[in-house]
Amino acid sequence: MPGPQLGPVAARPAGGRVAFWSWGTVRELRRVLADRLAPEFQAYKELHGTEMPDADAQQLGRSLLNDLVARWAQDYARAHQVSPTGEDEQSLVQAVFDAQFRLGRLQPYLDDPELENLMIHGCDEVWADYANAPRRRVEPVADSDAELVEFLQHLARRHGQGERSLSNANPLLALALDGGYRMQVMTQVTPRPYVTIRRQRVRDITLEDLVAKGTVSHALLAFLRAAMLAGKNIMITGTQGVGKTTMMLALAREIDPNERLGTFETESELYLHKIGHLQQVVPMEAREGNGERGPDGREIGQITIADLIPPALRMNLRRMIVGEVRSSEIVPMLQAMSGGEGGSLCTIHVRKPDAIFARIAQLCLEHGSAGMTQELAYLMAANALDLVVHIRMVDETAAGGGRHRFVQHVLEVTGAGERGGHPAYNRIFAPAAGEARAVPTGVLPSCLPELEAAGLDAAWLTAAAGAWPAPLATVRTVV
Missing domain, CATH: 3.30.450.90 (Beta-Lactamase)
Structure with missing residues (x-):
């Protein structure tokens, strides 16, 4: 049987040498492979009533692909009077395999x-x-x-x-x-x-790992560990790429393996149900609509995080972990945190920790009901949140340094503010003179008895320099 007809051979832009195949070759072979896989997938579905597992599909694809590339090599040798090497054939197999089953180029x-x-x-x-x-x-x-x-x-x-x-x-x-x-x-x-x-560079990470990376100090480790054991609701804040999800994963490692929790994400990123530490995780992912809108103006088939939270509350979840708060999920999430047993986590984008309550109010006003007010948004935040952990990144790569990611502030939310103002809070950790990272401020949290009952030694809250082993090593002075 003759091999597929392919475009002209060109230099492959990888590996630093001229190869026998081009990316056009890869495109054509992938189309042929897809055509040959389609009836196999359909037959499997008709026989088993389900899609072929990924591992089986990839094994079948590689088997068909080895045959396709061998026939291509024969055709090429006949046409050009030179035979592709075994390395050429295997590199082509891998490129087509990546295009069909992985992420291509x-x-x-x-x-x-x-x-x-x-x-x-x-x-x-x-x-x-x-x-x-x-x-x-x-x-x-x-x-x-x-x-x-x-x-x-x-x-x-x-x-x-x-x-x-x-x-x-x-x-x-x-x-x-x-x-x-x-x-x-x-x-x-x-x-x-x-x-x-x-x-997301790491999935299974601990607070001890963050100490080794310089993200948290030993004092912060002790404080955050006790906060998780005490069931405190924690909001992790910062700008894009600072390590909010990594911090959430590390905090989740402190949850008892037998606790039942749910994860809510727009696109799956946490994978707490696959890491292995937690035994009872209900992973939920939002779903896009089909582009058409129904009578209510919403896309048909769309399911948002806000839609998932109310039914999830009937699934006997002790904690909720919301991967990223950015729209309509803000109100049901705060309501669920207020009425839950505690220990829930979420992340939100904000540049400065002092702006967190204004950001929450903004989202509530944009996505809440017609009766939502700034005062009500502040009250919901005060009732829902216990701690705010703010992470900062200092990028010095352009100056010959590295990227430094670290906790910069920890706020304890203590209740509603005066006259409808933003919630009251204590600043438990903050930067100090000569240290850009969070060190104890000397202000003891109002929930200290609960944290001590969870194992916190209060001496960590007065530790010299916050128990950082050495000042942050930066190329320039960090303000």
Whole structure:
């Protein structure tokens, strides 16, 4: 049987040498492979009543692919009087396999353990952030913008949970990718396809690990551990990429393995149900609509985090963990925190810790009911939250330094403010002269008896320099 007809062979832009195959070869072989897989998948579904498991699909795909590439190599040898090497064939197999089952030309970048962010401004303008290194431009990820969009549509169709699409009706796409990546795509509302891929570098991390990384001190570890054991509701704040999700994962490691909890995310990123520490996790992910709107103005099929919270309260959950608060989930989340047993977690984007209550009020007014007021929003926040943990990142890579991520403030919410003002709070940890990271302020939390009952030694709250082993080593003075 003759192999598939392919485009012209060109230099492969990887590996630093001329190869026998081009990315056009990969595209054509992937289409052939997909056509041959389709009836196999359909037959499996008709026989078993379910989709073929990923591991089985990949094993079948690789078997078919080995045969396809072997036939391609034979055809190439006959046409050009030179045979591709075994290395050429295997590199082609892997490239097509990545295109069908993984992330195609993105995969080599995402396999790099030092990658933090990948930013794509059209097919040929790609920028990468690596750990403790300046941002740099890297090789293209497609031969044209149309090819890039086609591949992104392929990823959307392949997404396992929920309905995801990239089309004229839905020019925005958000996906959680294997390996702890979160992808955001914009098309049509931008001059070219724009893609940002952010990496959650670790999934299973502890507070001790954060001490080793310089994110928290021993005093903060003792305080946060006691707060989790005491069932305090904690909001983690900071700007994008500072490590809010990493902090949430570390705090979740302090939860008793037998406690029942639910996770609420727009795109799955926490994976607490897969890490193995917690035995009873109900993972919930929002679902996009199909682009059409019903009589109520909402997209048909859409399920938001706000929609998930009320029914989740009937699932006997002790704690709720909301991956990111950014819209209509703010009101039901605060209500659930107020009436729950405590110990829930959430993250929210805010630049300064003192602005957190204004941010909460803003979201409540934008997404709450017609009767929502700023005063009511403040009251809800005061009743729901116990602690605010603010994280900061200082990026000195452009000056030859590194990226420093650390807890900068810890606020204890103590109740409603005066005359409808923002909630009252104590600043338990904050920066000090000569130290940009959080150190004890000397103010003892009003919940100290509960924290001591949970194992906190109050001496940590008066520890010299906050028990940091040494001042933060930076290239420049941090203000």
